[in-house]
Amino acid sequence: MSILFPPAAAPQTTIHPIFGTRQPVLCEKDCCPSGPRVSTVAAPARRARLAELDANIHCSIVGTCLSTTELRKLIGRYVPQLSGKHATDVEIHHTAVNLSTGGGIVAKELNKALDARHALTIKKFRSAPHEQALKTLWQEALAQGDVPGAYWALMTHPESTFLLRSQAFGEVHMLSHLVGAANRADIRRVAALEEETVRLKQANAALQARLNTVNAQHAATLVEQAALARQLQSRRDSDAAPAQLVLEMAQLRAALQEREDKLSLHAARRQESDQKLLAQQARHDALQADFHATRDELETARMELAALEQAFEDNTCGADTGKSALPPLDGKCVLYVGGRPGCAERLCKMVATAGGELLVHDGGIEDRHGLLATMLPRAQMVVFPIDCISHNAMHVARQACARRGIACHPIRSASVASFVALMQRLATDALVQAPPND
Known part of the structure; x- marks a missing residue:
């Protein structure tokens, strides 16, 4: 004769709002000890699926662990309106994140694509028997720059805890901020140099126009001075010089002296303008050289970053492929x-x-x-x-x-x-x- 006992109530749990991990709820009755009730039945040691994770971390997983090319091919098969080249990368990313939370065929295909792309890294992380070993593997991958595969393997590992997932989520989040801040700083510096170049060109044009005006005034003064000299010589050649002519000659000499004073003033101003123009030109040349050097350095950094990104997209380097980003060296x-x-x-x-x-x-x-x-x-x-x-x-x-x-x-x-x-x-x-x- 067997005695039947009522089935034990399953422990109450709550779901974390970000990582989807279940946390036990403390029992408020006197029959239970002061501590969380833990089920005695061991959960199956299997990796979590993408649809089982909380929707708040899907954005970081899809954006970090899959390339835009892979997302375009996969989303284009299930969303025909986004299959063309007119769809932006942001639209593709948002659509993939929204569909991954539904648990449908797209979520399964995304899960399958992530497992296939990072199979070697998943296999490496599978050997971690506990949280500390899993944390060590994550830190090594982060130091080597192998973030995509390690991030997916850690988030779905059966031994991954709430604290470890929180740390990985925060580190990936800060990496995206650091990359964006570096690019924005370079763009702002180039824009500032371009604005300075435009301003110097405008100042140079204004100085050139002023010099042309001064040159024209100088030429007119020379013509006028030559006419006065001829007129004075003609008066000197005359045998008799009436009083009116003497007065007129005095007036002409005063006018000539006044014009010579103005000419000296314009010549001094022109010399000062030439010096300012030379200084502005030297500063413009220095800024132009700095601008070209900065642009070349930025272009070189972009080429190097593109080379690394292409290597990751082609699965030619990293711990998840066993291959190198370098071309074959043949024993060199x-x-x-x-x-x-x-x-x-x-x-x-x-x-x-x-x-x-x-x-x-x-x-x-x-x-x-x-x-x-x-x-x-x-x-x-x-x-x-x-x-x-x-x-x-x-x-x-x-x-x-x-x-x-x-x-x-x-x-x-x-x-x-x-x-x-x-x-x-x-x-x-x-x-x-x-x-x-x-």
Whole structure:
């Protein structure tokens, strides 16, 4: 004979307004201890789906973990009015976020696309047995710049907690602010330089018009002075000079003196205007040079950022693909002089993935200067960042490369983007210069 007990009531839970995690509610009756009631039945250890997450974090997941090209292809299949090129990126993003919260076919396809794109990262994060290991993997991915795959793997991991998700959400949110602020600062500086250039051109035109007026007045004064001189000479040639002529000559001399005084004043003003014009022209040239340098630097940074973004979109780099953003190096040895230690470690991994070898010398901070001479015979190429290398190390590297006939390439900064952009440009130049196959 078995005794039947009434089924135990399921613990009451609340859903967090951002991350969708359930939190137990404390029982107010005297029969329960002072603490949350936890179910004794273990939940299935499976990853969360996109539709199961709260709608407030869908925007960050869709915008960070999927590219615009992938979203256009996927949304265009289910929303025909957005399949053309007239649809903006913002419309595509908003439509994808709205459809992902419904749990329909679009949400499933987005979930499938995210799992397929970041399969290797998901597999790597799956080995994390607890929250601390998962946090360590996230911090490593954040330091290496591999944010998209790690963010999706962390948000859907069964061991991910509310605090860890909150930290990851905040860090991704602040990254978007930092990128936007940097671009806005560059745009404002270029706009200010353009406005200054227009103002200087207008001031230059006004000064030029004033100089033309002064020159015309000077020419008229010279003509008038010549006429007075001829008239005076004619009066002198006459044998008799009546009193009226003497008075008239005195008046003419006074008028001539007055004109000469005005001419001297205009000449002084013209000289002062010329000096101001030269100063304004020098300032204009300096601002123009600064503007061109800033524009070139901004264009270089955009090209480097585009190279990295293209590499991520093509799945050619990062921990989620096992490939490198660099073109195949075919065993080539590259000597990197200067830079930062953390960046050098990532470059070594990328060069090794591309089939090459990277030798690193810090420019004499800790490594000996004599070690650079022993590294050079092994290298087919020398690269150094001009913003993170001593003058002595740069001079030694250039001279050694010139003596040995080794290609030497300075790059703009010690960032990964500058190194990737250089390698891709060298590969493109090699393809252009290669003779066509018969």
